[in-house]
Amino acid sequence: MARELASVLVLVLPFLLLVWRTGAGGLDVDKLLFGEEYDVSAPSSLPPRLNLSRSSPPTGGDDEWKEEILRLARRPEAVEWVKELRRRIHEHPELAYEEVQTGRLIMEELDAMGVEYRFPLAMTGIVATIGTGEPPIVALRADMDALPIQEAVEWKHKSKIPGKMHACGHDAHVAMLVGAAKILKAREHHLKGTVKLLFQPAEEAGIGAKRMIEDGALRGVEAIFAVHVSHEHPTSVIGSKAGPLLAGCGFFKAVIKGRQGPADNPRHSVDPILAASAAVISLQNIVSRESNPLDSQVVSVAAVNGGSNLDLVPESAILGGTFRAFSNASFHKLRQRIEEIIVMQSSVYKCSASVDFFENERFYPPTVNDDIMYKHVKNVAVSLLGPKNYKDVPPMMGAEDFSFYSEIVPAAFYYIGVRNESLGSIHTGHSPYFMIDEDVLPVGAAVHAAIAERYFFLLEQG
Numbered sequence: 020m021a022r023e024l025a026s027v028l029v030l031v032l033p034f035l036l037l038v039w040r041t042g043a044g045g046l047d048v049d050k051l052l053f054g055e056e057y058d059v060s061a062p063s064s065l066p067p068r069l070n071l072s073r074s075s076p077p078t079g080g081d082d083e084w085k086e087e088i089l090r091l092a093r094r095p096e097a098v099e100w101v102k103e104l105r106r107r108i109h110e111h112p113e114l115a116y117e118e119v120q121t122g123r124l125i126m127e128e129l130d131a132m133g134v135e136y137r138f139p140l141a142m143t144g145i146v147a148t149i150g151t152g153e154p155p156i157v158a159l160r161a162d163m164d165a166l167p168i169q170e171a172v173e174w175k176h177k178s179k180i181p182g183k184m185h186a187c188g189h190d191a192h193v194a195m196l197v198g199a200a201k202i203l204k205a206r207e208h209h210l211k212g213t214v215k216l217l218f219q220p221a222e223e224a225g226i227g228a229k230r231m232i233e234d235g236a237l238r239g240v241e242a243i244f245a246v247h248v249s250h251e252h253p254t255s256v257i258g259s260k261a262g263p264l265l266a267g268c269g270f271f272k273a274v275i276k277g278r279q280g281p282a283d284n285p286r287h288s289v290d291p292i293l294a295a296s297a298a299v300i301s302l303q304n305i306v307s308r309e310s311n312p313l314d315s316q317v318v319s320v321a322a323v324n325g326g327s328n329l330d331l332v333p334e335s336a337i338l339g340g341t342f343r344a345f346s347n348a349s350f351h352k353l354r355q356r357i358e359e360i361i362v363m364q365s366s367v368y369k370c371s372a373s374v375d376f377f378e379n380e381r382f383y384p385p386t387v388n389d390d391i392m393y394k395h396v397k398n399v400a401v402s403l404l405g406p407k408n409y410k411d412v413p414p415m416m417g418a419e420d421f422s423f424y425s426e427i428v429p430a431a432f433y434y435i436g437v438r439n440e441s442l443g444s445i446h447t448g449h450s451p452y453f454m455i456d457e458d459v460l461p462v463g464a465a466v467h468a469a470i471a472e473r474y475f476f477l478l479e480q481g
């Protein structure tokens with residue numbers, strides 16, 4: 020019996036391990052993390068290795084790192100340089116997978132610093148490396164793409180490309196990460212591991228993070244961090260939370276097919292409008308009757324189109340919308356039920372239906388912060404900037420493709436404030452009036468660098 024069990028386990032165990040190590044996006048985690056370059060026995064692994072049992076930030080006796088990192092970030096020439104870099108990127112916004120000039124600027128700066136990098140990943144992405152070249156490896160990520168929005172802010176460095184704008188602050192993200200590269204290079208002798216700097220394309224559309232992972236950006240990486248500017252917090256205030264931070268976000272578009280016929284004698288038609296109407300009503304029942312009321316979820320039908328002739332039952336109808344959830348299980352359940360309901364309700368009315376979920380373009384799992392990585396970010400922010408400059412934040416229904424990384428390795432995503440009423444930087448991301456307080460740039464660079472350097476230090480301390 021025991022022998023039979025053992026032989027069953029031998030057969031089943033590799034499959035179970037594959038399932039466990041494979042994210043909801045269907046990625047082969049071992050291959051992506053270790054590839055050919057790293058042995059699976061290398062220190063990188065899915066469970067966090069950092070042990071932060073201390074409830075308060077480590078203090079006393081080791082303040083040198085703070086003063087030195089802040090000093091490097093705040094040197095007048097460094098501040099001028101990082102602002103100028105951000106302005107150059109802002110003036111030439113590039114959309115998803117078109118970040119050629121942005122990448123060239125990044126590589127010029129990395130060359131000038133003597134930082135090595137790999138290019139291209141995910142078409143226009145770059146991965147730079149600083150440190151020992153050995154594990155442990157920690158990753159910091161910046162997204163590079165802009166939005167198809169016409170900038171409405173009148174200022175000296177306004178977008179020079181009509182209809183394109185860095186309206187989500189990804190220009191600032193790039194500048195902060197290049198700024199961090201400069202600090203980390205200056206302190207390379209302090210690094211007890213390797214920092215990978217991921218410059219990623221196509222966050223807004225095109226799920227660039229997933230492509231970066233497929234091209235090996237996470238190879239050997241055991242933790243990853245990223246920052247996003249936020250107009251909700253005063254300049255340079257850091258915000259984050261443990262657990263789910265941003266929702267999983269999907270979109271759907273269904274085509275319901277019937278048979279065209281005269282509206283005055285509808286028995287000769289198969290009515291897709293009636294099927295679409297029933298499907299819209301039934302979709303509302305997923306959240307109200309099938310979901311845990313304590314597990315926030317949304318299904319919204321945002322578009323219904325069908326027919327144009329008031330005397331004719333149309334051939335087809337289209338309906339579509341979005342869905343959000345804060346856990347992978349709920350997110351994928353919503354996707355499954357939306358498809359089932361539309362297809363089955365259509366068949367009730369003798370129609371057929373197909374549903375597109377745009378899974379290669381706009382399909383983001385929830386962004387979930389690892390408890391220990393979140394705590395590390397908080398500790399570093401409080402140590403570096405003081406307790407007044409950190410706050411826990413509530414979860415948001417927005418989404419980020421950083422979630423693809425956080426599905427695979429322990430991760431933390433955090434915000435850095437850019438709100439300054441006197442400058443007018445009060446508008447939300449994706450607004451044509453969006454702008455940032457550039458004083459955030461040196462601070463963001465310092466926080467990035469400190470998160471990586473202190474990770475290695477604390478790991479060594481055990």
Ligand SMILES: [Zn+2]
Binds near residue numbers: 187448449
């Ligand atoms: Zn955005």
Ligand SMILES: [Zn+2]
Binds near residue numbers: 222247
């Ligand atoms: Zn963004």
